[in-house]
Amino acid sequence: MVPYRHAVITGGAGFIGSHLAERLLAGGTRVTVLDDLSTGRRANLQAFLARGGRFVQGDAADPRLVRELFAEADAVVHLAAAVGVRLVVERAAECIERNLEPTRVVLFEAARRGLPVVLASSSEVYGRAAGARFHEEDDLVLGPPSRPRWAYACSKLLDEFLALALVRERGLRAVVVRLFNTVGPRQSGRWGMVLPRFIEQARAGGPLTVYGDGTQSRCFTWVGDVVRGLEALLSCEAAWGKVVNLGSDEEVTIRELAERVRARLNPAAPIAYVPYAEAYGPGFDDMPRRRPDLRRARELIGWQPTLDLEAIIDALARTPPGGPLPGGA
Numbered sequence: 001m002v003p004y005r006h007a008v009i010t011g012g013a014g015f016i017g018s019h020l021a022e023r024l025l026a027g028g029t030r031v032t033v034l035d036d037l038s039t040g041r042r043a044n045l046q047a048f049l050a051r052g053g054r055f056v057q058g059d060a061a062d063p064r065l066v067r068e069l070f071a072e073a074d075a076v077v078h079l080a081a082a083v084g085v086r087l088v089v090e091r092a093a094e095c096i097e098r099n100l101e102p103t104r105v106v107l108f109e110a111a112r113r114g115l116p117v118v119l120a121s122s123s124e125v126y127g128r129a130a131g132a133r134f135h136e137e138d139d140l141v142l143g144p145p146s147r148p149r150w151a152y153a154c155s156k157l158l159d160e161f162l163a164l165a166l167v168r169e170r171g172l173r174a175v176v177v178r179l180f181n182t183v184g185p186r187q188s189g190r191w192g193m194v195l196p197r198f199i200e201q202a203r204a205g206g207p208l209t210v211y212g213d214g215t216q217s218r219c220f221t222w223v224g225d226v227v228r229g230l231e232a233l234l235s236c237e238a239a240w241g242k243v244v245n246l247g248s249d250e251e252v253t254i255r256e257l258a259e260r261v262r263a264r265l266n267p268a269a270p271i272a273y274v275p276y277a278e279a280y281g282p283g284f285d286d287m288p289r290r291r292p293d294l295r296r297a298r299e300l301i302g303w304q305p306t307l308d309l310e311a312i313i314d315a316l317a318r319t320p321p322g323g324p325l326p327g328g329a
C-alpha cells in the first residue's frame with residue numbers, strides 16, 4: 001500500500017466523489033475537491049467540509065488551476081465528467097467536450113508531475129458487446145454516431161486510450177476503472193439514473209416509469225463498495241497501466257427492479273411502461289445486459305461487493321436522499 005498525504009478529487013462534489021472524499025479524509029489523507037458544480041452540489045460536501053476538507057470551485061479543464069492544485073498533491077482521482085444518459089442524449093456536444101478536455105488536462109499534468117491517477121471510466125464502453133460477463137480485454141461494440149447515446153461511451157473510451165498511452169509513453173502511473181451502475185445516497189435521478197428515479201417515483205405515489213419492456217438487465221453496486229475499491233486501486237501499483245471493472249455481478253431486469261422498489265416503498269404505486277422513443281427521442285439504443293467479470297479486481301485488490309440488491313434497496317428506502325452512508329460504509 002502506498003500512503004498518500006494529499007489527494008485531489010476532480011468531480012468530488014458529485015455523487016461518487018463526495019463519498020470518496022469523506023472516506024479518504026477519514027483515513028488521514030488531506031483532500032482537495034475540484035468541482036465546477038455542473039451536476040454536483042455543494043450540499044454533498046457538508047460533512048466533508050465540516051471535517052476539514054477543502055473545496056475549490058472550478059473547471060478541471062483549466063490548465064492553470066489544475067497545475068496549481070496538483071503542485072500540492074501526491075495523488076489524483078479523476079471523476080469529473082458529464083454523466084447520465086439523458087444529459088448525453090440531450091446535450092451530446094457539451095458532453096463530448098466535458099469528457100475529453102478535462103481528462104486531457106488532468107492526465108498530461110499528472111504525467112508531468114509523476115502523480116498516480118485513478119481515472120473513472122464506465123461500463124458504457126462495453127456498448128452492445130455480447131457475452132454473459134464483460135471482461136476488461138473483450139472487444140467492444142459501439143453503436144453508430146447517428147445515435148447520440150454512444151457519444152458518452154466513445155468519449156470515455158478515448159479517455160482510456162489516452163491514459164494507457166501516457167502510461168506507456170510517459171511513465172504515467174494510472175489505473176482506469178470501469179464503473180458499473182453505482183447507487184446510493186446523493187445520487188440524482190434527474191439525468192436518467194434508474195434506481196433513484198424509481199425511489200423518487202415510488203415515494204411520490206408513482207407511476208414508476210420503466211423504459212422499453214423492462215427486460216433489459218443491469219447490476220447495481222453500493223457506492224460504499226465502489227469508493228472502497230477506488231481507494232484500494234489508488235494505492236495498488238500492480239494496477240497501473242490496467243483497466244479494472246468495479247461493479248456488482250448480481251443481475252436484475254429493470255422490470256423486476258421496479259417491482260422490488262414498489263414492494264419495499266409503496267405497494268400501491270403503479271408501474272408504467274414508456275417506449276424508448278418517448279423517453280429519449282427516436283433512434284435510442286439500449287443494451288440488453290451489462291454484467292462485469294470481476295476477477296481482475298479480486299486478484300489486484302481482493303475486492304468484491306458487500307451489499308446485495310435487497311440490502312441496497314432497503315438502505316436507500318431508509319436513507320434521506322442527501323444523507324450520509326448508513327453505518328459510515
Ligand SMILES: NC(=O)c1ccc[n+]([C@@H]2O[C@H](COP(=O)([O-])OP(=O)(O)OC[C@H]3O[C@@H](n4cnc5c(N)ncnc54)[C@H](O)[C@@H]3O)[C@@H](O)[C@H]2O)c1
Binds near residue numbers: 011014017036
Ligand atoms: N454513477 C454511476 O453509476 C457511474 C457509472 C459509470 C461511470 N461513472 C463515472 O464516475 C464518475 C462520477 O460519476 P457520478 O455518478 O458521481 O456523477 P456526478 O455527476 O454526480 O459527478 C460528476 C461530478 O463532476 C463535476 N464536473 C463535471 N465536469 C467538470 C469539470 N469540467 N470540472 C470540474 N468538475 C466537473 C460535476 O459537477 C459533478 O460533481 C464519472 O466520471 C462517471 O462517468 C459513474
